[in-house]
Amino acid sequence: MLTVKDLSVMFQTRRGPVDAVRGISFEVSKGEILGIVGESGSGKSVTSYALMRILEAGGVIKAGEAEYSGIDLRRAAERDMRDIRGREISMIFQNPRAALNPIRKVGHQIEDVLRQHARATRYDARAKAIAALEAVKIKDAEARYDAYPFELSGGMCQRIVCAIALACDPRLLIADEPTTGLDITTQKAVMDLVRDLIRERGMSSILITHDLGLAAQYCDRILVMKDGLIVEQGDPVQIFSDPQHPYSRKLVDATPRAGTGVRSLLPASERKPEPQIAVSDTPLVEVRNLVKTYAGKSGPVHAVKDISFTVFKGQCVGLVGESGCGKSTTSEILVRLMDATAGQVLFDGADIAAIPARGFARDPRRAQIQMVFQDATDSLNPRHSARQTIAEPLRRLGGMRGAKLDARIEELATLVGLPLALLSRFPHQLSGGQKARVGIARAVALEPKFLILDEPTAALDVSIQAVVLNLLVDLRAKLGLSYLFVSHDLHVVRLLCDHVIVMKDGQIVEQGATHDVMTHPQNLYTKTLLAAAPKPPERRQIRDFPHSEDTDAQHDPIHDERAS
Amino acid sequence: MLSSHPRLRATLWRVAQSIPVVIGVVVISFLLTRALPGDPAVYFAGVAADAASIEETRVAMGLDKPLPQQFVLYVGDLMRGDLGMSLSSGRSVVDDLANRLPASLELTLTALVLAVVIAVPLGVLAATRPGTWVDHLCRVVVTAGVSLPTFFTGILLIYIFYYLMGIAPSPLGRLDFIYLSPDHVTGFYLIDAALMGDWETWRGAAKQLILPASTLALFTLAPIARMTRAAMLTALSSDFIRTARAAGLSSRTVLYRYAFRNALLPVVTTLGMVFSFALGANVLVEKVFAWPGIGSYAVEALVVSDYAAVQGFVLAMALLFVALNLVIDLLYTAIDPRIGFDAK
Structure with missing residues (x-):
């Protein structure tokens, strides 16, 4: 019905012609x-x-x-x-x-x-x-x-x-x-x-x-x-x-x-052993009866209706739900950019929800709760180089200056696998994965205890997502971080999180250990979500490279060479 | 219909919003004469007044009373349509404004219509054919429009069309002395003459109007053309244009029903801004063409400290701007269905 033969498409750009399609043939x-x-x-x-x-x-069809x-x-x-x-x-x-x-x-x-x-x-x-x-x-x-x-x-x-x-x-x-x-x-x-x-x-x-x-x-x-x-x-x-x-x-x-597992997302040659992470049973963040109500045009909007959950030290908690379920509101309250209508957020035992969001920037705990934003491009200042972006929290909250600052920036860049040569570049000169790394480096710059990840890989290609997810796993092990991972992608949550919370219409409908919730969902909505996720065919057992899982690349667990 | 109800409410809400603005305008125009240096009574009494007649004027104008009471009197006068007497013309300010405001409006509106008729198609063409001669022409016109001052263009046009070629009438006012001005209905000569069926006078008025209107049009054309081009380029690169093209819609439909209507919003915004600064900027044009408009009236009144006239001018212009902004905002709701809901 449709036959395409050696199709080539070229774009005339300011920097000369670019071949977008280079001779493809197919039939439908x-x-x-x-x-x-x-x-x-x-x-x-x-x-x-x-x-x-x-x-x-x-754009023109050049040939075919x-x-x-x-x-x-x-x-x-x-x-x-x-x-x-x-x-x-x-x-x-x-x-x-x-x-x-x-x-x-x-x-x-x-x-x-x-x-x-x-x-x-x-x-x-x-x-x-x-x-x-x-x-x-x-x-x-x-x-x-x-x-x-x-x-x-x-x-x-x-x-x-x-x-x-x-x-x-x-x-x-x-x-x-x-x-x-x-x-x-x-x-x-x-x-x-x-x-x-x-x-x-x-x-x-x-x-x-x-x-x-x-x-x-x-x-x-x-x-x-x-x-x-x-x-x-x-x-x-x-x-x-x-x-x-x-x-x-x-x-x-x-x-x-x-x-x-999260490691098997990477090409076989780049897999390293997954770090063992011990989750302590001391709570780091306790959310108690959190409520957020907005004044809407047609009456109040109940964005978050009385939710409670706990994030333990070293734990990665996944917050799952569809748009409008209140997961973004919850994460904004936790990161103290928004005030709650009612309820408590205990951080290390002290209620931080009582401190107005407006004044939290001056609170000593500001540095301990950080966020990685959804859109790596939009969340970076287009007029700041990568170096300036990473320096910002170090300067403002850490009070670092001069050689000490430079040293710390380079240390952070190495930590997140951003080549040092790219530090002087501006966001538009960086790839999606590199921008994600800059955003992560900025978030971990002040050695926070708690990191909120708001769909950090949603805008990335899958191969880059794989790299970033692995970076996050490594960082968590190395820095002893606790994560709240906000996502709509159940597969990703399954890979990363120990505990999962499913939200719908401002309420928690189900929570529990990731494995239990994913394999034996109790709530009807959780079941619907799981059923809706695309199910790729199972991968046949890897026979071509049986040795790859554990043997190579022990040297540096965090810095993989690929600059995505 | 379901959707018309909230829009109607938004429209009424927007109209209601202009009421406090009008009250503010009245207060400011009242305070203006009180706040200006010097004693208004001295000015209003005239040059030859002695102390007794100044005092008399003061009492007559109510200036000896406390400020709030004066304000009540002032509002009362306004209600009756009394803006006081102009010292320089010796007539009531209301009469002066009724004569002069239509002259300015006729000039400005004609210029704007001329500018829109040229600038919008030019901008659209430039956007659909970027890099071609139309685009370059658009750029040249825009640059010329912003860089040539109106008084220069005016004098240049007079020099070419009146002095050298002799095809334009002498640049002296709204109508050559051989014609009788039409009966005052709207104050717009073109409309009044047409209403009377006096086409001879209509042609005469149009001839007088064409040079000053072209001068002002060239000045106002630049921002409109530039904004049309930019808005069209944005609209044409939107996703919904791609959808429309992929659905096989004809290029006419895509261009006008899809792209142009979406580009209209910034163009209307610009139009409103251009209109307000054209009303201010036409003082120079009025001077060059001896146009008996409101701009030259205000300047003359300011020079001789004719406070009643200045006050009347400020009030009239402010009300005009409020009305203009109201019209622009209502146009938005007509063009863009999304706006009615954001109004609250």
Whole structure:
């Protein structure tokens, strides 16, 4: 149905031409769901834009052929392409809320597509748009017709995007990271819906994703891309159980899944023994009956409703839940950036919730509670070099100056595996993993006792996530830290945490030892969450490199050479 | 409909918000004359007044009473539409303003319409074709607009079109003396003449208007064109444009219904700002073209310490700005459905 041969895409940039896709060939047959998997910069999205001929300015198809049902997609006139887009091939995108026109009613946006492709007239457009909304299982479609995107949840917006894409019964659907940024249960709902619709209508599909687990679950066949090339393709089970190419092996390794340890995320050659961490039974942080209520527009919003839990010294506690469950509010109160409405936060036995957040910066315990933020890019000052960023807390709270400061900065950079040469760079000159390291170095600079990690790897590629997670494990052992690890990714929590707390609607629905909660969840919501997480096929036992686990790399448990 | 209710409430709320501002404006315009150096009674009594007539004026104006009582009197006068007498023109300030404000507004609005008609398409074209000649033209026009002072452009235009080419009428006011000014309905000559069906006068007024309006338009065009271009570039690179293109929508729909409507918000903001500074900046244009507008009136009044006139001017302008801001804010709610909910 779709045949791509030696496709190359080039971007004309200020620094000269850049090859984004370098000669790839693949086919999509009727009724097939093809997964294209790769990390950022692999050219997977660019491939799909090239097929749709919606490349951004400066991007051109340099060479190759792309044929869809006998139509030459590369050479077709723009007018013909416009008829193909939406009617024959359509797309759904990541970040659904941004993908919709913010100031146009969603119903009208669907009508625009129907009218464009002459699927509806002025008189029946409304009815057909509502039918399209119903097709993507939107309840109360009549009322939703008049909604604006900002009035809808992320999952609902993605359904609308699907409705737009499917309104004209296309035969090929390209889904570009359709669930990135959505909650895990929403992700499952959206993916199940898309799969069912594709099967129902006998369509073909290309699923573009960075999540190998997701691709394995929903695709018939997978292509692995790296640097604009296809490095491996095949059946998902085969790619998972026996990856041939070193890169796909690395990707499979780095995908967190059931039954693996944090070390096995790394390529076999870089694995070191996992440090033994002793959890003491002295509590470090005790949260008692914590309540947070905001004054909302339509009455008070109960963000956190009377929760209690304990973090012991040396323990890593996972805080899991979907957006709006109150996990971010809880972590902000713990790090003393926000005041609680009621309740206590005992840190080393003293109530720190009683100290107003505004004045906590002057409290001696400020240095002992630190945070690693979710977005490594946004949480760094773009005008501060890595050195200045790490120096900030040392200067302000530690009062360090001169040679002592420099020495400490270099010590910290070594500790988190940031090459010293990169210290003078600014955030935009660093990669995602390097920025994450800078953020971690800043957080541990003052040797805190308690570190709050707010989805520290959510924005990172899986192979870099693997490295950062291992760094966090090593730091915890070496510095004797206690973590509160806030995440929506259950697989990651399973790898890192001793104890897990599941939150929903401001309440703790279940907590306990990670292994118990993950294997024998008691609460229905926990069960739903676990069921919604993508389940990659089990990896076949590693026979190629049996010696790798324990033997090599004893020298420095923390500093791995890879600067991600 | 469900969504119209909160928006209606937000609109009413916004209108209500302007009431305290109006009260503030009245208080300030009242305090202004009291706070200015010198004794208002001396000024209002006139140059030839002796001590007795100054005292008489003081009592007549109520300036011997305590301040709060004076304020009550002042508000009472305002309610009756009495802004006092202008010393320099010898007429009531209300009459002066009624004559001069429409002249300024006619000039400013014509200039703005002209500027929008040129600047918005120019900005849109420049954004859709970056790096082409349209883009460069846009840049040249913007640079010229911001760097040429209005009095210079005005004089240049007079020199070319009146002196050299002789196609423009003499730059002396709103209407050549051979025409009779139309009956005062709105005070806008173009509208009043059209209402009378007197197209001869209409053409005469339009001819007089074209040079000063072009001068002011060139000045106001620059920020509008620049903002349109920037806003369009931002809108065109948004995710929803990609969605619209991937759905096969025609480039017209994508450009106007999707990109332009989203780009409109910053453009409207700029328009409001441009309008307010154009009203202030047209003093120079009015001087160059002997335009009997409110700007030159205020300047003359200030020079001769004609306090009643200054006070009237400040009040009128402040109310105009309040009204303008209200209109801009209401336009926002009309353009962007998200705003009604943030208003509270």
